[in-house]
Amino acid sequence: MPLVEVRALTKEYSKGDQKITPLKDAHLDVERGDLVSLMGASGSGKSTLLNMIAGIDRPTTGNVVVDGTDITRMSRSKLAAWRAQHVGYIFQMHNLIPVLTAYENVEMPLLLLPLSSAERRKRIEIALDAVGLADRADHYPRQLSGGQEQRVGIARAIVADPAVVVGDEPTGDLDAESTEQILLLLQRLNKELGTTLIIVTHDPKTAAIARRRIRLEKGELVEAGAPILKRELQRA
Amino acid sequence: MLGFRLLPWEYGVRNLFRRPGRSVLTLGGLTLVVLLVFVVVGFVRGLETSLAVSGDPRVVLIHSLGGGDNLENSSIPARSAALLSASLEGVQRRQGTAYASPELFLGTNVSTEGDAEPAMGAVRGITPAAILVRRRVQVIEGAWPKAGEVLVGRLASAKLGRGAAALAVGRTLAIEGQSWRVSGHFAATGSALEAELWCPLEDLQRAMKRQDISLVAVTLAPGLDAGVIDEFCKERLDLELAATPETGYYASLQKHYKPVRTLAWLMMCLVAGAGVFAGLNTMYGSVVGRIRELATLQTVGFSRRAITIGLIQEATLLAAAGAVVAAVIALLLINGAAVRFTSGAFVLRIDSVALLIGCGTGLMLGFVGALPPAFKALRMPIIEGLKAV
Ligand SMILES: Nc1ncnc2c1ncn2[C@@H]1O[C@H](COP(=O)(O)OP(=O)(O)O)[C@@H](O)[C@H]1O
Ligand SMILES: [Mg+2]
Numbered sequence: 001m002p003l004v005e006v007r008a009l010t011k012e013y014s015k016g017d018q019k020i021t022p023l024k025d026a027h028l029d030v031e032r033g034d035l036v037s038l039m040g041a042s043g044s045g046k047s048t049l050l051n052m053i054a055g056i057d058r059p060t061t062g063n064v065v066v067d068g069t070d071i072t073r074m075s076r077s078k079l080a081a082w083r084a085q086h087v088g089y090i091f092q093m094h095n096l097i098p099v100l101t102a103y104e105n106v107e108m109p110l111l112l113l114p115l116s117s118a119e120r121r122k123r124i125e126i127a128l129d130a131v132g133l134a135d136r137a138d139h140y141p142r143q144l145s146g147g148q149e150q151r152v153g154i155a156r157a158i159v160a161d162p163a164v165v166v167g168d169e170p171t172g173d174l175d176a177e178s179t180e181q182i183l184l185l186l187q188r189l190n191k192e193l194g195t196t197l198i199i200v201t202h203d204p205k206t207a208a209i210a211r212r213r214i215r216l217e218k219g220e221l222v223e224a225g226a227p228i229l230k231r232e233l234q235r236a
Numbered sequence: 237m238l239g240f241r242l243l244p245w246e247y248g249v250r251n252l253f254r255r256p257g258r259s260v261l262t263l264g265g266l267t268l269v270v271l272l273v274f275v276v277v278g279f280v281r282g283l284e285t286s287l288a289v290s291g292d293p294r295v296v297l298i299h300s301l302g303g304g305d306n307l308e309n310s311s312i313p314a315r316s317a318a319l320l321s322a323s324l325e326g327v328q329r330r331q332g333t334a335y336a337s338p339e340l341f342l343g344t345n346v347s348t349e350g351d352a353e354p355a356m357g358a359v360r361g362i363t364p365a366a367i368l369v370r371r372r373v374q375v376i377e378g379a380w381p382k383a384g385e386v387l388v389g390r391l392a393s394a395k396l397g398r399g400a401a402a403l404a405v406g407r408t409l410a411i412e413g414q415s416w417r418v419s420g421h422f423a424a425t426g427s428a429l430e431a432e433l434w435c436p437l438e439d440l441q442r443a444m445k446r447q448d449i450s451l452v453a454v455t456l457a458p459g460l461d462a463g464v465i466d467e468f469c470k471e472r473l474d475l476e477l478a479a480t481p482e483t484g485y486y487a488s489l490q491k492h493y494k495p496v497r498t499l500a501w502l503m504m505c506l507v508a509g510a511g512v513f514a515g516l517n518t519m520y521g522s523v524v525g526r527i528r529e530l531a532t533l534q535t536v537g538f539s540r541r542a543i544t545i546g547l548i549q550e551a552t553l554l555a556a557a558g559a560v561v562a563a564v565i566a567l568l569l570i571n572g573a574a575v576r577f578t579s580g581a582f583v584l585r586i587d588s589v590a591l592l593i594g595c596g597t598g599l600m601l602g603f604v605g606a607l608p609p610a611f612k613a614l615r616m617p618i619i620e621g622l623k624a625v
Contacts (some may be wrong), residue, residue, distance in 0.1 A: 012353075034481040047619075051618075051619050056534070056535050056618040056619055056622075057617070057618070057619045076540070077240070077539050077540075077541070080240075080534065080537050080540075081240070081537060081539070082537075082540045083535065083536070084536065084537025084538075085537070089535050089536070091532070091622070095528065095532040095622075096255070096528070097247065097529060097532070098529075099246075099250035099251055099254055099534075100244075100246070100247065100250070101246060104244070104246070107244075107538050108533070108536050108538075111243075111244060112241045112536070112537045112538065126242060156536070166607055189358065200549070
């Protein structure tokens with residue numbers, strides 16, 4: 001069973017009598033441990049799809065099933081609790097809490113899980129170590145460079161060991177060198193921890209680390225030139 | 237358990253230091269508001285307590301028919317005292333002496349040494365029997381007044397609007413064109429008597445060119461109630477007397493102050509209302525700059541309820557600090573400050589009730605101030621919040 005199942009997903013926005021349909025009847029399966037990149041023109045609906053997989057946006061019709069749970073029918077508060085356990089989100093602009101240290105920022109998702117402070121400490125240390133910032137635990141975001149901030153953001157996304165980690169242009173705000181570091185890190189997390197990653201990007205270099213490259217074209221998901229549904233039918 | 241996890245405590249505390257200038261300004265504003273609330277509550281509490289403790293449940297005032305509303309207007313013959321002590325059943329007696337104090341009570345001009353303008357004072361002519369009936373009165377300095385002397389209540393200087401020195405023992409006062417030497421000071425457990433000036437009855441009558449008295453205050457024998465005296469007055473209609481329990485007299489005075497109290501509470505509500513805006517303003521400022529952060533917290537998995545509680549926590553923390561500062565200032569500066577008032581004087585009282593109301597108002601300001609901005613920020617869909625700058 002795929003980890004993420006996107007079924008007939010449609011998202012419509014109506015502005016006055018104008019209708020925008022960034023996603024139209026989209027289908028997508030993401031296997032456990034996969035590394036997927038999602039590209040497409042600006043405004044093609046990449047973030048919209050990602051946010052529905054992450055459970056922070058709701059489709060107009062269709063379903064998203066993650067790890068066997070249909071998240072499109074959950075109540076708002078249930079969904080919040082579900083996110084804490086199942087999704088890690090890497091933002092374009094790290095979105096760290098400025099008044100909390102690197103350690104405390106990484107601790108945030110763990111506060112939502114039934115863990116003792118000793119268990120939390122162990123996990124935070126592992127996560128900070130994984131992103132190479134164990135020595136920066138007590139630093140506040142303003143005391144870190146942009147690339148380091150993003151690495152803390154990644155540590156926060158993986159610390160609860162979620163089923164799926166999504167990133168919305170995680171390298172979009174970084175210089176070439178930091179981008180390089182982040183890409184290596186994401187690849188390592190995928191290989192060594194088996195983290196399932198879905199990365200939205202418009203940067204071909206970022207997309208290059210993915211095992212599966214998907215494009216969004218006119219509301220439709222396309223993989224290697226063919227619509228995903230068609231490819232799946234062909235495969236079957 | 238709450239069923240959901242709260243934001244860490246440090247988050248709220250540190251957010252207050254994010255914009256220290258703004259927090260300090262708000263703290264100052266909230267402190268001021270709570271302080272004003274303390275002044276008003278202290279005023280009302282002081283007034284209420286002064287009137288509440290003024291009545292002695294065992295004392296009945298016997299005055300002229302219709303003079304019970306304001307004893308200054310009551311007039312009865314001076315011989316009433318002797319007549320009452322001889323024929324009244326139910327009055328406390330010891331060794332043949334009845335506990336019956338004839339008194340002349342009036343509001344008149346009083347000037348202290350070197351005064352340009354006299355002030356309105358409450359003067360009571362008394363006999364040594366007063367000490368029997370007014371059992372709460374205690375001479376705290378100097379002596380009981382002899383002829384031409386005056387015993388000064390603890391709050392009389394406040395009532396007259398003079399410094400304590402003007403009424404020190406040995407100074408002289410001018411009352412009704414005659415001068416009186418201050419023989420001593422008395423306290424009366426915070427009752428309205430403390431704002432009065434006590435002279436020997438005969439001296440005062442002479443100075444006023446009056447032969448009558450205002451009232452006779454009697455102490456009931458143990459176990460009796462005012463009904464006994466009331467019956468006597470109704471039987472002896474020829475004397476044209478009426479009886480009012482002292483507690484009842486002060487309770488009716490309290491009714492006169494109802495508009496004042498209402499006004500005071502109204503003022504407090506207005507001040508508190510202004511305080512809510514101070515709290516609101518800060519929290520709006522603080523929340524508007526954090527929309528993306530609050531959306532991030534939701535993305536991570538914190539519920540909107542948890543975040544609302546976090547914001548309330550922040551605001552009430554600031555408000556609590558303001559309330560504590562205000563309470564300290566109130567206890568040091570306001571508590572016990574004397575206030576002059578139409579019929580007397582009393583001290584502002586910051587008692588437990590006042591503290592409760594003041595601090596409660598402070599906390600409520602924080603709470604109410606946090607809610608609208610929290611709702612505004614959290615009603616927004618997460619994905620919109622994440623796009624905020
Ligand atoms: N809240 C909204 N209201 C109306 N239109 C929206 C809203 N959010 C996104 N859109 C539109 O949906 C389309 C897809 O947006 P998005 O998923 O953010 O694109 P991108 O691929 O650049 O991430 C865009 O045309 C955008 O204008
Ligand atoms: Mg986007």
